[in-house]
Amino acid sequence: MTSEVIIDVQPKDISIALLEDKQLVEYQQEQRTASFSVGNIYVAKVKKLMPGLNACFVDVGAERVAFLHYLDLGTQFNSYEKYLKQVVSDRKKLYPIQKAHIQPELKKDGSIANTLKVGQEILVQIVKEPINTKGPRLTCELSFAGRYLVLIPFEDGVSVSTKIKKGEERSRLKQLIQSIKPKNFGVIVRTVAEGKRAAELDAELKILLKRWEDVISKVQKTTERPQLCFEEESRAVALLRDLFNPTYDGIHVNDSGIYDEIKNYLGLIAPEKKDIVKLYNGTVPIFDNFDVTKQLKSGFGKTVNYKHGAYLIIEHTEAMHVVDVNSGTRIKKENNQEANALETNLGAADELARQLRLRDMGGIIIVDFIDMKLPEDRQLLYERMCKNMQKDRAKHNILPLSKFGLMQITRQRVRPAMNVNVEETCPTCFGKGTIKSSILFTDTLESKIDTLVNKIGMRKFYLHVHPYVAAYINQGLFSLKMKWQMKYGLGVRVIPSQKLAFLQYEFYDADRQYIDMKEEIETK
Known part of the structure; x- marks a missing residue:
């Protein structure tokens, strides 16, 4: 693969x-x-206590307040609280965490009202981004994730991923990390650390320790609250890390x-x-x-087609995602309804597993497969779905088909489900229902080019248009594009772009920066 x-x-x-x-x-x-990203760390202020929920709302400096439950304070909250006070009490000299005394663990059956007060400063980390009307979810158990290790302040143990099965390798990694990690830090060894040398793990541990030091240094030096203290790596790097x-x-x-x-x-x-x-x-x-x-335009939307004319209908509600499997126009095998249902359902299981990853669907997913009578076929479908989901990094749970032919799936959700709008708005009428004559579209483009060249003085730029329009502009030995280049210079470049709707256009300068050439009448 x-x-x-x-x-x-x-x-x-x-x-x-x-x-x-x-x-x-x-x-x-x-x-x-x-404004939000999973992994970001803030020194924030408690805004409102909610004793009935045993939780509080926290101001992290954004328009929407964040949510923190008592159980998400973590067992070492008392240690964090005391260390934070020691750090902010001396703005000149940083109090090292290795000298901090671990405080008694926070009781699991405690009350938020007896632990926090309005206006109190706390260190928090985002674990779930805002979803629909809900604000971001927070934790006070900070962690710094690397490629091989996860660093956890105010812990003292070393945990090894359960996916590392060999006893000797687990013992090696545990002893190695115990020997190199500093006091008052816990470490989780990730699966990809299996077989890695001590030098590689030590190098990453030092990088993670530096991130913690940067956080505490920023907390010490800044007086503004709330304050972003650590920003997760760019999405490109974070995705590669995982x-x-x-x-x-x-x-x-x-x-x-x-x-x-x-x-x-x-x-x-x-x-x-x-x-x-x-x-x-x-x-x-x-x-x-x-x-x-x-693939984006064909993979998103309410209806998703897969092999032999079958398709899925995917609906998103506030509480769950609902998926309906339809055989559509698929050619059916004569006198074998059970075989047709099984074949359609197996194809749906393959496509659904891809859709869950593609859209990052989370929460509860209910799938209505085509009814099958044979228990062995129902078991085969369940096993196929479990196998397909093995590639999925998100935590998930799959239940066998119920007596109504429904499959229930739960999947971890830390950020909103991806929703790509595959419908195209008319670029000319903007929903009014009437447009200028389409034969005059190239005249409009030439007018824009004339403005760029003769009024703005831009000699090199790119014109992005729908592939069909680009084919029309480029057609023939003496094409429209060639006429434009002879009249306005060779800097006029016509580029086909699949993301644009028919009769939609975009201009970019030589550095690929967007140039807004829309007229006021077009954007009303």
Whole structure:
């Protein structure tokens, strides 16, 4: 199986696609100015206590307040609280954590009202992003995740991933980490650390310790509250940290800054794979070049087609996702309804497992498969679904089919489900229902080009249009594109873009920065 990561960096957002055998299986899109990110650490203020919920609302400096439950304070909250007071009491000299005394553990049956008070400063970390009307979920049990290790302040144990099965290797890793970790720190050894040398683990441990020191240093030096103390790595690097494996064949990115960031990161964790990072400089949009755009438009939406004419209907409610399996126009085997149902359901299980990863669907998922009478067929479908979900990194649980033919799946959700709008708004009428004559569209484009060249003085730029329009502009020996280049210069470049709707256009300068050429009448 070949795996490739495609990263599309735009001024406002960054999109990351994971392809397995050229098929899109994971997709993430994040605003570059997003205010929340899982892993961010804040020194924040308690805003309101909710004794009835045994929880509180916390101000982390954003429009929406965050939620912190008593049980998420963690067993070592008393140690954090005392150490935070010691740090802020002396702005000149940092009190080292190794000298801190571990306080008694917080009681699990305690009350939020007896533990916190309004206005109190606490160190918190985001564990779940805002979803629908809910604010972000917080914890006071801080952790710093690396490729091989997870560092946990104010713990003292070493845990090894249960996926590392060999007893000798588990003992080696545990003894190794015990010998190199400083006092008052706990460490979780991740699965990918299996077989790694002491030097590699020690190097990463030092990086994680430096992050903790940076957090505490920022808490000590700044008086503004709330304050962001640690920002999670960029989505591109964070995804690679959790996903990367030596089987990757290529990582393609269209931004030089992110390219350098990823290459430097791979140089730390896997120097031998550093050369698989490629900077994409093609004129065609990067997602179009790797066939991601088309798969996005066909993979999202209410109806998802899969093999032989069958399809899924996916609905999202406040409480759950509901999936209905339909055989559609699939050619049926004569006189064998059970075999048809099984074949359709197995195909649905394959596509559904991909959709869960692709859309990052979480919470409760109810799947209505086509009814099957034979118990062995129902068991086969359950086993197929379990096998397909083995590739999914999110925690999940799958129940066998109920007597109504429903399968219940729960899947961990830490950020909102991905929702890509595959419908295209008319770029000319903007929903009014009437447009200018389409034959005049190229005249409109030429008018914009004339403005750019003769009024603004821009000699080189790119015009992105729908592939059909691009084909029309480029057709013929003496094409419209050639006429424009003869009239306005060779700097006029016409690029087909699959993300654009018919009769939609976008201009970009020589540095690929968007140029707004919409007229007021077009955007009303």
